[in-house]
Amino acid sequence: MNHRHSPSPSPQDRRPLTRKSQAERKAESEQKLFDALVDIVNREGVSAATCERIGKEAGYSRGLTTTRLGRRDTMYARLMDRLYQDQVDRLAEQNVDELSGLDALRKYADLHFEDIQHKAGYRAYFILVAASLTELPSIRDRVLMQHELVQTLLASFFERAVKEGELARDTDCRQRAAILGSFLFGVAMQTRLSEKEHLGPIKQGAYEIIDLGRSV
Known part of the structure; x- marks a missing residue:
């Protein structure tokens, strides 16, 4: 009489399921909640x-x-810090410190135009900047600090471009930074009005x- 035996479980099947640590569960829930916050801010x-x-949107209790x-x-203060850090990390990934001054500026502009179209957090960041003048005065100091860091x-x-001979020596670098920053901020606001x-x-x-x- 033939007896059929079930195949023995593989070593992988016998491994105990690993549970996430408390820190991992906390980080995961915070990320989902901040993602939900960003989505709501962008929509409404x-x-x-x-x-x-x-x-409710993230699947957690109040x-x-x-x-x-x-x-x-x-x-909102924590969200601003997270979104700003995302920008810093994004620039670091592009190795802007290794680029020439003008290439670093172009890369910054490229990322700005890409992210205002495709990154929810980046789009929400500018909504919060605008809201700091009206509904969220509590984050205004944080906005001003981050604005100064960007400038x-x-x-x-x-300054790197001037030092490397790409721009004229009499270039007012702070003024040019303010002009470029204002232009990019205006673009971000314009995309909110007309996507x-x-x-x-x-x-x-x-x-x-x-x-x-x-310089030629």
Whole structure:
């Protein structure tokens, strides 16, 4: 009489399931909650992003949402910090410190135009900047600090271009950084008003600001 035997479980099948650590579960829930917050801000604005709404969208309770994100002012301050750090990390991935001054500026502009179209967090960042003047005055100091850091970064790229002989020696680097930063901020606001805006010619305008006074 033949007996059929079930195949023996493989070593992989016998391995115990690994459970996520408390820190991993916390990080995962925070990421989902911040992602939900970004989505709501992009769709409906900051006033719609209550802890109840955020938790429901992310699949968590209101209580856990409040515990993970904090109260309204704390929540938005933390979100601003996360979104700003995302920008810093994105630039680092592009090795801008190894580029010439003008190439670093062009790369910054390229990422700006790419991210305002395709990165939800980057788009939400500019909504929060605008809201700091109206609905969210509590984050205004943080916005100003981050704005100054960006201006300093852009100025350092212009200074590098001057030092490398790409731009004229009398270039006012701080002024040029302010002009470029204002232009890019305006583009971000314009895309909120009209998402069908054709950005190709506008990006060329950013390049023209960067190359103004370029040495031949």
